[in-house]
Amino acid sequence: MKREELWHLDPPLLTGVLTLCALSLVILYSAGGENWSLLLRQGMRMVLAVMVMVALAQVTPETLSRWAPWVFGIGLALLLLVLLVGIVGKGAQRWLNLGLFRFQPAEIMKLGVPMMVAWALTRNPLPPRLRDLSLAAVVVAVPSALVVLQPDLGTALLIASSGVLVIFLAGIRWRWLGLLALGAAAAAPLMWFYVLRDYQRSRIITLFDPWSDPLGAGYHTIQSIIAVGSGGVNGKGWLNGSQSQLEFIPERGTDFIFAVYAEEFGLIGASIILGLYLFVVGRGLYISFYAQDTFSRLVAGSLSLTFFFYLFVNMGMVSGILPVVGVPLPLISYGGTSMVTLLAGFGILMSIQTHRKLMPQ
């Protein structure tokens, strides 16, 4: 038995993911003001996340498919609980304190929703019928709405997109897809007036002209763009980015860490990191392409594409082509729960890859 089969790990994916994690520590050292304890905490989270990944890699896709309703159900219950605690605590609530560590139930849904949608759609042959689609729509909409209520628009967006991507991959007719797009376009004004809050609206407005409010809503975008642009081709050098070291970039360790990176490592560094990401996503899509059952294929495809969506939204925000949404840069940004969720997702991908019965020729 080969080693990777013993551990059910996929060497290309593992290499890509671990390289990004290592890079994360390098950037965090600079972005976090050379704070070793911060680095240590992130390192420990990575170790924990890798353990979760390895553990999930051992679970067969069939088992995962059977777990799907449970994961989704538990996630939904926790989301309701968090909302209730939030109402009691009279404030925004995203976290559950489990004594030992704090935990964001919305993260579970990043896995729970695509798994549940895939589970729902694979009960009947594809392409999906309207009845299955309606169920899938409910599965996507309910948790997303609950997360919007927290309010955490960024995470809700990721959850919704992971579900929608499964529906897309499952072969929803282009006609219906067009209808869905039309519906989204029609819903946009409603969203604008009823769902989005003032600060979110101003973020979208300032996307088009950040200089209209350089010290207010436009500040994040402006300082971030200045950081990226001033980095040039070669960058200012590690630890030498004035925009980041002098704290002009807000949230430089989390949502805007890519600005720090692009300032210090330039276009070359940014291309390298983008290349690494595309390698990881590509490997994920490859796994999906050659997966051996429909559920696995859908879940693997959705997880990979969501991962891309994730990084595209973040980099787009940092470089000023998308509005400011609270989406961290996957695997690189400082923070615990999202790291665990992401690596758990890669664990699932590895499981799908390594539990195949037929090897592609």
Add this chain to the structure above:
Amino acid sequence: MLKLKDYIRETSLIQSRLIAASVVMVVLSLSLLLRLYYLQVTQHQHYATLSQDNRIRLVPIPPVRGQIYDRHGTILAENLPVYTLEVTPDRVSDMDGLLDRVGRLVELTDADLERFADMLRTRPSFETQTLKAGLSDDEVARFAVNQHLFDGVDLRARLQRYYPLGEDMVHVLGYVGRISEADLDTIDRSAYRGTDYIGKLGIEARYEERLLGKVGYEKVETNAHGRIVRTLERTSPRAGRHVYLNIDSGLQRAARDYLGEFEGSVVAMEPATGAVLAFVSNPVYDPNPFVNGIDTKSYRALRESDSRPLLNRALNGRYAPGSTIKPVFGLAALEHQRHPGHGTFCPGFFRLKGSTHRYRCWKRQGHGTVALRDAIVQSCDVYFYQLSHSLGIDNVSEFMLRFGFGKPTGVDLDGEPGGLVPSRQWKRRVRRQPWYPGETVITGIGQGYTLATPIQMATITATLANRGLRMRPRLVAVLEDPQSRERDVLEPEVLEQVLLRSDGFYDLVISAMRDVVHSRRGTARASGRGAEYEFAGKTGTAQVIGIAQGARYDEEKIAKKFRDHSLFIAFAPVENPKIAVVVIAENGGGGSRTAAPIARKVMDYYLVGPPPPPPPEDNNDEA
């Protein structure tokens, strides 16, 4: 095999969707890369500049203002470190809460809070404002340990102007104050970066440019919160020049003491150089509250006070010179070929031909026949009425102007008025009236329209002492660069030599002035008694109100503010004069009674030495 068929169909369906998604993904990645290329290559220069502007800031380093000393090196204006609490409103989210919390550590008076509230209303919120100046050591310590709790509040040590002699020097030094909106329109703003104060009055204003120094700069790197991270480059400021005055602060203080409760002025000069030794205007006020802005109430009290302490009488006070003008008229007589032995009969009054109006002599019974010398010694008014009348107003004005009346002396203070020498032209222009002969008559005894300032009278007295050499009066003697110690000594400046037909004229008039104090019949003989040196003087009494014909001037019955002003001019020693003095005691009555003794004491102080201090009180420990 339906299942397998389904499976194959599903697989190809999903795979085609995966390919579609991959295409979209590649397009998105390329657009992202394109965007990065645009920012990092195409627009790189632009953003590099913005990033540079973000972090690099020029911070001005204000220069230290020059100090002011008197002629003996006594410090008159210095810069003391004081601690101030400064608030940047932009950095404060809850101002009321902040003030409340600050108030628990540092005593904030209502006046502090009111002034601060005014600033908040009127100044932009990114500008740092002083909340409280002059914190005590305790307050500094208490605030310093809690500094981290007060974002937006800074404790700063600043240098603040302080005048250790306070009110004694205010009419000489003036004061500095905060730069006002009006100041901003007239100054070169770049020279005042980082400087909060500007000379408002007196020497501080006149020598502002020299005292100010040159601003320095520090190129610093700041973070997003504006805190300085490190200094990249530094251009040191150049401290302002020290100013050494000619003023003798001991004499200045003594002269004010001698003047006592009288409103008025004492100006003393060194005749040979024009150095101003004392420059007293009474009453006075403390300049120190003006430095950080005096509160409205106190300022109004000063401004509306009947004694007008804000008026610098020595510079701006305009007085009728009275009989102190007689020595100058004596010279005019000699210059216009009147024989010194020519006598005029004084019956106690003078009357113009064809008029019944009597111009009275101060001595009702008259002086009999007096020649020039006695006319000065005894201050016979009739002699000078007649003299002035016979010279005519044109000659009189011309001679007075030659001697320095009617124009600023050029003393180194701003806003000096010229005084007034009346003439036909002046009266026609200003009053639109012809000149009347009677007006010429009273001009002869320094009454009527003639007005002179104390500094002007002092300069004229010094010119008499110098036998016609008119020097520019100067308060400042030396400017010194505190760094290089380079001294810029201001040389005495001759304004004019008043040349008369004969130098002997001066001898005669000066000798008459000597007899005013040293002869039996001199009007100020009491003041000359027991002097350790010879001096020359002339009394003067300036009427404040006119006395009706035939009425008597009865001091007891007249309200104080209508009493005559008491004047005295003097210089000493007669040979080789070292000091010329003018004393004006408002409502002090006759010149011999009030002003002359003061002048004598001033000269004694300067020539003989300060009076012995009062005997110290017995100390039991030492007994």
